[in-house]
Amino acid sequence: MGTPSPYCTIGPFFPTQFADECDNLTQFEGKTARGQHIVLKGRVVEDGNVPVGNAILEIWQADANGIFRHPLDPRCSEADPGFFGWGRARTDAQGRYCFRTVAPGSYGERRPHINMMVLAIGLTRRLVTTVFFTDSLGDIEDPVVSSVPEAARRRLLAVRDKSLDAAGVEGYRFDIVLRGENETPFFVD
Amino acid sequence: MSSFEYLPYDDGTQLARQIEGYPRSFTRTPAQPLIRRPTTLSELTGPTGLERKLKIGFEDGRRAMGQLIGVEGRVADEDGAPVANAVIEIWQANSAGKYIHELDRHEAPIDPNFTGQGRVLTDAEGHFQFQTIKPGAYPVMESDWWWRPPHIHFSIFGPSWLNRFVTQVFFPGEPLNAMDLLLNGVKDPEARERLIFRAEATSVGAVNMLKFRRDFVLRGRHRTPALD
Numbered sequence: 001m002g003t004p005s006p007y008c009t010i011g012p013f014f015p016t017q018f019a020d021e022c023d024n025l026t027q028f029e030g031k032t033a034r035g036q037h038i039v040l041k042g043r044v045v046e047d048g049n050v051p052v053g054n055a056i057l058e059i060w061q062a063d064a065n066g067i068f069r070h071p072l073d074p075r076c077s078e079a080d081p082g083f084f085g086w087g088r089a090r091t092d093a094q095g096r097y098c099f100r101t102v103a104p105g106s107y108g109e110r111r112p113h114i115n116m117m118v119l120a121i122g123l124t125r126r127l128v129t130t131v132f133f134t135d136s137l138g139d140i141e142d143p144v145v146s147s148v149p150e151a152a153r154r155r156l157l158a159v160r161d162k163s164l165d166a167a168g169v170e171g172y173r174f175d176i177v178l179r180g181e182n183e184t185p186f187f188v189d
Numbered sequence: 190m191s192s193f194e195y196l197p198y199d200d201g202t203q204l205a206r207q208i209e210g211y212p213r214s215f216t217r218t219p220a221q222p223l224i225r226r227p228t229t230l231s232e233l234t235g236p237t238g239l240e241r242k243l244k245i246g247f248e249d250g251r252r253a254m255g256q257l258i259g260v261e262g263r264v265a266d267e268d269g270a271p272v273a274n275a276v277i278e279i280w281q282a283n284s285a286g287k288y289i290h291e292l293d294r295h296e297a298p299i300d301p302n303f304t305g306q307g308r309v310l311t312d313a314e315g316h317f318q319f320q321t322i323k324p325g326a327y328p329v330m331e332s333d334w335w336w337r338p339p340h341i342h343f344s345i346f347g348p349s350w351l352n353r354f355v356t357q358v359f360f361p362g363e364p365l366n367a368m369d370l371l372l373n374g375v376k377d378p379e380a381r382e383r384l385i386f387r388a389e390a391t392s393v394g395a396v397n398m399l400k401f402r403r404d405f406v407l408r409g410r411h412r413t414p415a416l417d
Contacts, residue, residue: 002267002406005383006203006375008356011342013288015280015306022243029241047216054292060235060350070234086236110231115350122213124204124374126355130226147226178217188197188223189351 007126010119014056019090025059025101031082035064036103039164040131042174043095044118049180051095055120057176058088059099059131066107103133103170111142114158118176127186131174132156144187152185192412193266195228195351202383204374210335211370228351235350239276240310247307247319254300255284255322257398260386264315264345266352267410271315278344279319280306286327286337294330320398326365338365338372345405352407359385360401 026033040059044052062068063080070076079085089097104112111134118127134140134157145153155177164171177183207214226232264272282288282305285297289305303322311317321341329335338359345354359372366372366385375381386401 002265002269003202003380003383004198004267004352004408005354005356005405006380007198007354008204008371008374008384010344010355011357012292013280013282013290014342014344016290018278018280018306046213047220050216052217058353060231062231068230068234070237072234073230084236084239084242086239086242108230110229113231115231117350117353119355120213120217122211122215122217124206124208124214124371125198126353127219143227143229144231148224152221179220183219183221185221186219186223187226 007124009121009124010056012054012121014090014119016090019056019088022087023089023099025084025087025099026082028082028084033063033083033102034080035105037169038101038103039166039169039171040099040101040114040158040174041161041164041171042097042176044091044097044120044176044178045095045180047179051091051093052120052178053091053093053095055091055095055097055118056088057091057097058086058117058119059101059114060086061101061104061114062107064102064105066105066110066112100169109141109143111140111145113142113144118178125189127178128189129176129184129186130156131158133158133172135160148185155182155184193233193349193409194412195233195349195409198408202375202377202380204371205376208370208374211374232350235348235353236346237348238274239346240274243276243308245276245308245310248304251302253283253303253322255325257320258323259318259320259398259400260341260403261316261318261400262403262405264311264317264347264405264407266347266407271311271313272347272407273311273313273315275311275315275348276346277309277311277317278306279308279321279341281321281341282324282327284322284325286325295327297325297327323360323399326363335370336365338363338369343405345407347407347409349409352409354405354407356384358403361385361388
């Protein structure tokens with residue numbers, strides 16, 4: 001049967017408005033998302049801690065109740081009408097990105113998390129990782145966390161950062177190291 | 190709901206992750222091995238119905254400069270089943286090899302009638318089509334020799350986070366194809382052909398344009414049930 005088409009790099013010229021119009025997930029079809037609104041900010045760096053500008057990040061997550069807006073989710077009909085669950089952002093020249101979204105809910109065996117992918121010049125394929133929102137490493141029981149070597153698990157944690165708080169919005173920081181010391185764990189894709 | 194499985198991409202039919210002469214591929218590709226993880230609902234789901242969030246279509250306007258082309262194709266999964274209602278994002282250089290982007294330093298002119306970006310939706314059978322201008326080649330400013338052959342970028346939203354897909358598609362018979370680091374990053378010649386448009390039969394009539402076709406296969410196939 002068919003062999004998957006080859007992936008290729010997103011390159012330097014992805015239309016900026018395609019990214020900039022999608023970095024706020026808290027509104028959908030004129031409705032506001034339920035749950036705790038958060039900002040997720042961070043920096044993308046490459047080898048030598050050099051910032052990666054013009055990287056495109058995409059995220060996919062459950063709503064505040066842990067429901068995905070997707071037919072495979074048995075609770076799909078109860079998905080938050082004010083939340084779509086997908087977003088995209090572009091890093092600035094200093095490698096900084098910012099999403100505004102909601103704190104994802106847990107469900108079943110999964111702890112609250114956001115799926116993230118990185119596209120950039122030099123990446124012929126996307127890189128995929130998962131961001132977790134758990135206060136302490138000790139209580140994480142999640143099949144994706146469990147697949148990661150213990151020493152690297154903390155690099156999957158978004159860190160609560162009150163300096164990023166705004167009215168009613170909680171700030172979290174998640175830095176992405178594509179290569180080098182404290183490299184972010186990425187998954188087979 | 191039928192059950193799907195998403196096996197890892199076969200490296201032999203994909204671009205190499207690191208390509209000699211493409212420096213960023215060495216500083217940005219992780220040094221640590223990629224980690225195998227289980228696939229749960231979170232990874233199996235993904236953004237479907239994005240046409241409710243993203244504007245579909247191209248900006249209307251006067252005819253842009255360059256060779257008018259029609260591009261069509263079909264998006265299917267590994268079983269050949271159509272991927273219906275998939276949002277496809279398209280972006281490309283104009284006929285002079287210039288993108289409308291703040292980081293494009295090429296001195297070629299901008300065409301006021303060409304934005305070089307748009308979106309289409311696949312139909313129930315997975316088919317898509319659009320009209321555009323054949324893009325020009327352009328120099329990679331960080332290099333002292335590399336010219337990118339004409340190509341169109343595609344970003345496709347499949348039904349799962351696991352088959353979100355981004356690529357570039359090249360034109361047949363372009364002399365620059367033979368030396369492009371990215372196109373030739375696919376070592377398997379048969380797989381490389383999957384990144385090149387097929388020229389369709391020419392015709393002269395009501396709308397005069399050259400036609401090109403590219404089908405895409407997204408990762409994903411039906412799981413074969415156990416026999417017990």
